[in-house]
Amino acid sequence: MxxxxxxxxxxxxxxxxxxxxxxxxxxxxxxxxxxxxxxxxxxxxxxxxxxxxxxxxxxxxxxxxxxxxxxTREDGNGLALGRLASIIEQVAECHHEGRECIMVTSGAVAFGRQKLTQELLMSLSMRETLSPSDHTREDAGSILDPRAAAAVGQSELMSMYDAMFSQYNVKxxxxxxxxxxxxxxxxxxxxxxxxxxxxxxxxxxxxxxxxxxxxxxxxxxxxxxxxxxxxxxxxxxxxxxxxxxxxxxxxxxxxxxxxxxxxxxxxxxxxxxxxxxxxxxxxxxxxxxxxxxxxxxxxxxxxxxxxxxxxxxxxxxxxxxxxxxxxxxxxxxxxxxxxxxTDYATNSSTSVDVLAENARTGSRVLQQLTPSERASAIHSLADLLINKQDQILEANNKDLEEATKNGVAKPLLNRLSLSQGKLKTLSIGLKQIADSSYENVGRVLRKTKLAENLMLRQVTVPIGVLLVIFESRPDSLPQVAALAMASANGLLLKGGKEAAYSNKALMGLVKESLQSVGAEDAISLVSTREEISDLLAMEKHIDLIIPRGSSDLVRSIQKQSQHIPVLCHAEGICHVYLDKDADVAKALKIVRDSKCDYPAACNAMETLLIHEDHMSGSLFNDICNMLKQEGVKIHAGPKLATQLTFGPPPARTMRHEYGALECCIEVVKDLDEAVHHIHQFGSSHTDVIVTENDGTARRFLSAVDSACVFHNVSSRFADGFRFGLGAEVGISTARIHARGPVGVEGLLTTKWILEGTDHTAAEFNEGKRSWLHEKLPVE
Known part of the structure; x- marks a missing residue:
């Protein structure tokens, strides 16, 4: 023993x-x-x-x-060697990690049956016991004793395992x-x-x-x-x-x-x-x-x-x-x-699958409501942000205390922080969304009389269920929730753990506002330990993913989501171009705001392009002095670096989103070179020209292929609230299906509604009815 x-x-x-x-x-x-x-x-x-x-x-x-x-192969004959090799590789990896692995395997009968069937077919053919039309692989396999097949296949099976594992030096x-x-x-x-x-x-x-x-x-x-x-x-x-x-x-x-x-x-x-x-x-x-x-x-x-x-x-x-x-x-x-x-699975939180199914059902409830009912729910949420601000700020203080203990950087603390002013601005934005929600869901975009008594309409409808993943900023939660209500979309929100207390308090208010219209399950906060990668695999439940956060987060979501479309911008590399006809005072004001107002924002300036004529004047020095006074670290582009004996350190790359009080300055010879630079190094987010020449401005606005193109204004205006959309779920640099700040309209798709009497397609093919295709005015 x-x-x-x-x-x-x-x-x-x-x-x-x-x-x-x-x-x-x-x-x-x-x-x-x-x-x-x-x-x-x-x-x-x-x-x-x-x-x-x-x-x-x-x-x-x-x-x-x-x-x-x-x-076993799908046809039941022999082993699926490729699949088995992959499994053996994983077991070998676990073994080399120090885990103790035991395998329980089937396959001896299948392996033996394959070998014996071949031999039996050959034997039967040689003895001509059966005619060629009568004897098949299935016939031969069906008369084999499984025990005999196992006896033959077991040694073959183990020989194969030994050969495969030996490739990884595993005994x-x-x-x-x-x-x-x-x-x-x-x-x-x-x-x-x-x-x-x-x-x-x-x-x-x-x-x-x-x-x-x-x-x-x-x-x-x-x-x-x-x-x-x-x-x-x-x-x-x-x-x-x-x-x-x-x-x-x-x-x-x-x-x-x-x-x-x-x-x-x-x-x-x-x-x-x-x-x-x-x-x-x-x-x-x-x-x-x-x-x-x-x-x-x-x-x-x-x-x-x-x-x-x-x-x-x-x-x-x-x-x-x-x-x-x-x-x-x-x-x-x-x-x-x-x-x-496991018998220790927590039952305190609902599974994400159930939350997503509830969101789908809740979306359909919202869609059946009148525009005024959806608007009332959003107004209710806007009022709750003010009436219960003490409760919200108390929760937010807990998050700030935890973040401070964990050494979170100051820019991230600013994103995490809520205040009475922020809540008031949020409330105003939500009321804008509510007031515009009357012309969203069910709006007729096109109306066509196809034939007599055959009317076709194209109307707006919600996309379905949205998954919005956001970092740090708890103010995103009520904004996105209001947009989902206005567009009648179901919504799952996955916030960062650094804002857990704030998000929980805000979600309580969202649920309270939805409860007044019987749609409390339409929006939920994913607070379980589900990995983001698991959420991205829920293509049966989620129709669109919208990440809001760092470029690393956005790129990670884009990479992992293979079946669910992602609406986002990967980077916010925004440019401000100071044309040769730029006004000096306007240039200083616009550059300061674009870079220094909120440097961590995706619409902050990252590269300043200066026309070469300004290198001999005062504008270049004035710009550099102003940026230094604001604490901005300057990097020089390749052309600028060659013109300065003593100047800023060269930029490591011209395609970089600093997200802080840093920027790059580069010199260009004219408008065409500025546009070329933007297309080569930009991210199609927001680009600005500062000039007093209207012709040059029009050429820039037409030529630059970005979601937002501005003339004589700060890049910081690329924002849903500032655009009058009330809020945004994000800024899209994609071309399908929404671009720029995405408000309610960007969360809608369409469906076609056709109404007739007893029309059939065959009647038109046979000439019994005639096509009209008459476009009618949309009421």
Whole structure:
């Protein structure tokens, strides 16, 4: 008997491999290669499931179960080698990270059936037992005994695993088991002693049922395991086998890989099926199970039974789609992949899926309201910002105190800060939105009489459900909420944790204003631990993503969102061009405001272009002196640097958004060169010309291809409130579908409404009716 295993079995602790490195379990850090395993085990947490996906990165011991549908080709003949290679690569990565991995695999029968079928077909053909038209691969495969196929395929399967794992310098061992191995005290102890010793030797055990000798898999019962007093689980398939192994070796995480994305409340192909990203034993009655896999022995009912059994014994479980790329690594990173089983899942917050579904329903409620009802809800929110400002400012002070303790930079503190003045301005902007909401949803854009008694209208409708991700600025929340109300869109808001108290207080006011019109679920704040990457994958629920924040945030959202359109600007590289006919006083005033009013804003000037004629006059020196007095750090463009013996340090790049009291100055010879520079280095956000020459101004306004192009005004006017839109969800530098400050109109799309009597297309084809296509005035 293995002494090391018996000692652990007696003490109820868990063995770890000899390759132990520094790792952390629930805040306790352990390190060193030669830590005494029994002391380490006793220092660990008691066996319990992780409470949150974010904790899965701490999973030390993993059991990965590969179902038949994962490793078998779709046609059922042979193994999906490419998919299997990807899974093996992930297991090898986990192994080299110091995690202890055990694999439970299917595939022996499929592998053996493929080989035997080929040989049987050849034999049958040679003996001419069947005519060519009668004998097929399916006929040959159907007469094969699964036990014989398993006997042939098992050695082939292990040879393949050995070859694949050897590419990553990982040693493996085959462990074949049968049901009696778990219910015989002697063999059970030997089995787990072997697994323990293999792990300690840094070897990955690959476990499979010995299908060559196993009894039929329909035998299923729960039995008391001899010598333990524990109730076991019937070994009827690899689902139950993996659950029993995970529980007995005290695994942290069991990943059950199947051919479905996870657990649904009913078969996925049925109407109303909803993916359950988190599952607790209380939700068992909410699930309806469909048929079993076509290639495996266990259905979804079997998987849930096995998962809940393991979960009750302290093992966290994830059921996922093994065909998804990098599924294992994605799960361990904490991403919302598959269904996470835990009895410690928090029920205090509603899942994002439900919030998104509610937002869709709420959007339709808003759409059915009259314009005056939508306006009344926005007016109510505007009034609440003033009436409950003490409550808002108290919450905001908590955020400011936390941010100050954490050493947040002053510009970010300014963004985070709310004041009576800011709330008053917010309230005024919201009332502007309310007063303009009468001409938004349902507005007729086009009206055409197609034929007699056949009328076509194009009308505005909401986009659907918006996801707005914003950083720092809590004043964004009521602005975006009001725009969503006016456009009848459902809305999910994901704010930064630095404004958690403020956002919660403001969302309470939004809910209160919506409640007055029966649409309180139309807008919600995502306050769970969902990763942004998970939200970006909800293409079934979200129609448009709008990020508001740093250029890094915007670029990250654009990169990660593959299926949901993103409305945003990646950068705010705004230019001010001082033409040769610029007025000096106006130039100084406009440049100061463009750069210094709010340097962190996306519409702040980042590059100042100066006509070369001003280099011999006073304007250049006046501009530099003014900027220095304002504390602005100046960088010189390449051409300017060549003209100055002693001057500002050269800019590292001409395409840079400083977002602070810094800017670049460059010299251009004329208007055409200024426009070329803007197109080459700008971000199509906002660009300004300062000139007294109206002809030059018109050429600039026409030639510059940016969302906002100004003449003799500060770049800071690129703002929804200043444009009279009330507020904005952001400034778009895209060309589809909205551009510049995006107000209510940018959150609308259209639908076509056709009304007739008994018209059919065939009547027009046959000449019984005639087309008119008469454009009518829009009322």
């Amino acid at each position: 293995c002494y090391k295993f018996l000692m652990c079995l007696k003490s109820g602790t868990k063995l770890f491999g000899s390759q132990s490195r520094c790792f952390s379990v629930y805040g306790t850090t352990f390190s060193g290669l030669n830590v005494d395993k029994r002391n380490l085990a006793s220092a660990e947490r008691k066996q319990r499931t992780f409470t949150d996906r974010s904790q899965l990165k701490y999973a030390r011991r993993l059991v990965v179960k590969l179902g038949s549908a994962v490793i 493996i061992a085959q462990v074949l088991v049968t049901k009696p191995d778990f219910y015989n005290e002697e063999t059970r102890k030997n089995l787990f002693c072997t697994l323990s010793e293999l792990i300690s030797l840094n070897i990955v055990p690959i476990v499979n049922t010995n299908d060559a000798v196993s009894p039929p898999m329909y035998i299923h019962d729960d039995t008391v395991v001899p010598g333990t007093g524990k109730k076991g689980i019937g070994i009827k398939d690899n689902d139950s086998l993996s659950a029993l192994l995970a529980a007995e070796i005290q695994s942290d995480l069991l990943i059950m890989m199947s051919d479905v994305d996870g657990i649904y409340n009913k078969p996925p192909w049925e109407d109303g099926a909803r993916m359950m990203h988190t599952y607790t034993s209380k939700e068992r009655d909410q699930v309806q199970f469909g048929q079993k896999s076509k290639v495996g022995t266990g259905g979804m009912d079997s998987k849930v039974n096995a998962a809940t059994w393991a979960m009750a014994r302290g093992v966290s479980v994830v059921i996922c789609n093994g065909m998804q790329e990098k599924a294992i690594k994605t799960i361990i990173s904490g991403r919302k992949v598959g269904t996470f089983f």
